[in-house]
Amino acid sequence: MRLPHLIAVACLLGSAALPATAQPGSRSSYMHHNITVGGGSMVPGAALSGAFSPSGFLRISYGYRFLKNVQADTGIDIGFLSAGVKDFYQSQYGPLRIRDYEYMVPLGARVVLPFRDERIQLHAGGGGAYLRYSERSTQPFANAGIRLDCPVCNARSGWGTYGSAGASIAVTPGGHIRVGGTVNVYRATTDGQGVGTLQAGPTSDRWINAAIELKFAF
Numbered sequence: 001m002r003l004p005h006l007i008a009v010a011c012l013l014g015s016a017a018l019p020a021t022a023q024p025g026s027r028s029s030y031m032h033h034n035i036t037v038g039g040g041s042m043v044p045g046a047a048l049s050g051a052f053s054p055s056g057f058l059r060i061s062y063g064y065r066f067l068k069n070v071q072a073d074t075g076i077d078i079g080f081l082s083a084g085v086k087d088f089y090q091s092q093y094g095p096l097r098i099r100d101y102e103y104m105v106p107l108g109a110r111v112v113l114p115f116r117d118e119r120i121q122l123h124a125g126g127g128g129a130y131l132r133y134s135e136r137s138t139q140p141f142a143n144a145g146i147r148l149d150c151p152v153c154n155a156r157s158g159w160g161t162y163g164s165a166g167a168s169i170a171v172t173p174g175g176h177i178r179v180g181g182t183v184n185v186y187r188a189t190t191d192g193q194g195v196g197t198l199q200a201g202p203t204s205d206r207w208i209n210a211a212i213e214l215k216f217a218f
Contacts (some may be wrong), residue, residue, distance in 0.1 A: 002150075003191035005122075022120055024036050025158075027034040027105040028112055030065060030068050030114070030118060030161070031065065031175065031176070031217040031218055032064055032065050032066065032218075033062075033063075033064060033065075033217065034062065034063040034064075034065060034071065034215055034217050035061075035062055035215070035216045035217075035218050036059065036060070036061045036062075036063070036075070036182075036214070036215045036216075037058075037059065037060055037213070037214055038058075038059045038181075038182075038211040038212055038213030038214060039057060039059060039211055039212065040055065040056070040057065040059075040081065040181075040209065040212055041055070041057070041060045041210055042054065042055055042056070042057045042102070042207055042208070042209040042210075043056055043207065043208045043209075043210075044082060044205070044206070044207055045205075045206035045207070045208065046187075046203075046204050046205055046206040047058030047198075047204050047205055048198065048203070048205050048207075050121060050197075051083065051196060051197045051198035052080070052082040052083050052084075052102075052196070052198065053084060055079055055080055055081055055082040055102075056079070056080055057077050057078055057079040057080065057102070057114070057124050057185070057197060057209060057211070058077070058078050058126055059075065059076070059077050059078075059182075059209075059211045060072060060075055060076055060078075061074065061075025061076070061092075061106075062074055062075060063110070065112065065142075068112070068114070069111055069112050069113065069114075070109060070110075070111060070112065071109060071110050071112055071123070071125075072108075072109050073106060073107075073108055073109060073110055073125065073127070073164075074105070074106065074107050074108075075105070075106060075108060075185065076094035076103060076105050076203070077102075077103070077104040077105075077106075077209050077211075078101065078102070078103055078153050079101065079102030079103075079104070079209075080099075080101060080102075081099055081100060081101075081178065081189065082100065082102050082133075083100040083102075083133065083135075083195050083196030083197070083198065084097055084196050084197075085098055085100035085135050085195065085196050086098075086099065087135075087152075087160040089150055089151075089152050089153070091137075091148055093140065093141075093148065094140075096137040096138050096140075096148065096150065097137065097138045098135050098136065098137050098150065098152070098153060099135070099136065100133065100135050100136075100195055101133070101134055101135075101136060101197065102132075102133050102198060102207075103130075103131070103132045103133075103134070104129060104130075104131050104132075104162075104184075104186055104207065104209070105129060105130040105131075106127060106128075106129045106162045106164070106173055106184060106186075107127050107128050107129065107130070108125055108126050108127015108128060108129075108162065108164075109125050109126075109127060110114045110123045110124060110125025110126075110164065111123065111124055111125060114192045118170065118175050119169060119170045119175065120168075120169050120170075121167065121168050121169075121178070121180075122163040122166075123164075123165070123166055123167070123168075123182075124163075124164065124166075125163070126161065126162055126163040126164060127161070127162060128156075128159065128160070128161060128162075129159070129160050129161060129162040129186050129188060130157070130159055130188075131157060131158055131159075131160060131186060131188045131190055131205065132155065132156070132157035132167060132190075133155065133156050133157070133190065133195045134153070134154075134155035134156075134195070135150070135152075135154050135155065135195060136150065136153060137150040137153055150208070154192070154193035154195050155192055155193060156188055156190045156191060156192030156193055156194075156195055156198075156200075157190045157192060158188050158190035158191055158192075158202075158205075159188060159189070160187050160188020160189060160205070161186075161188070162184050162185060162186045162187070163184070163185050164183065164184045164185070165181055165182070165183055166180055166181050166183060166213075167180050167181065168180025168213070168215055170183075176216065176217055176218060177214070177215070177216060178198065178214075178217065179212075179213070179214055179215070180212075180213050180215065181199070181204065181209065181212050181213060182210075182211055182213055183209065183210045183211075184207075184208075184209045185207070185208050185209075185210075186205070186206065187204075187205070187206050187211070188204075188205050189202055189203070189204055189205070190202070190203055190205055204205075
């Protein structure tokens with residue numbers, strides 16, 4: 001199972017297993033489960049400067065707010081084509097297109113500051129993070145359950161930390177749907193094969209990922 005699928009399954013299982021939320025509408029209540037989808041721009045830095053370029057990304061995350069002002073978070077940011085890989089692998093079934101993808105998985109917590117009876121929320125937090133950059137080929141037979149190997153596709157990964165800050169506002173009565181934005185800053189040491197023009201070996205990486213988000217709370 002691929003990494004994005006694992007994160008999605010974990011979020012669904014977590015929302016099903018954790019206890020019920022407080023009833024919305026009370027001034028002292030807050031909702032425990034928070035599912036977020038969004039996207040925006042990711043900007044590489046540090047050792048990645050020159051080898052990677054700013055690109056778009058998608059975000060899926062889940063947070064469990066176990067105290068009024070504290071929420072545990074996990075999720076994934078998936079970036080596209082930041083390394084500029086546009087190659088082809090000549091397989092026995094014909095040429096397979098190769099592109100690069102960047103995965104960032106934060107594991108941490110945030111402090112939540114609610115205002116106006118939860119209508120407005122500010123938040124900031126951080127924790128650990130797993131980063132992986134990989135080259136992947138197209139899979140023409142994926143619908144048939146057949147996956148073709150790509151022996152020329154490279155990958156690298158590593159662990160580090162992240163920090164985040166953002167805000168959101170409720171757009172429905174009770175605050176079940178919110179819109180907002182969050183900036184995540186990742187710092188990590190990755191190692192492995194070269195991806196794009198980035199050489200093999202350890203590097204100290206930085207990413208600034210800014211996203212517009214749609215949040216579902218219950």
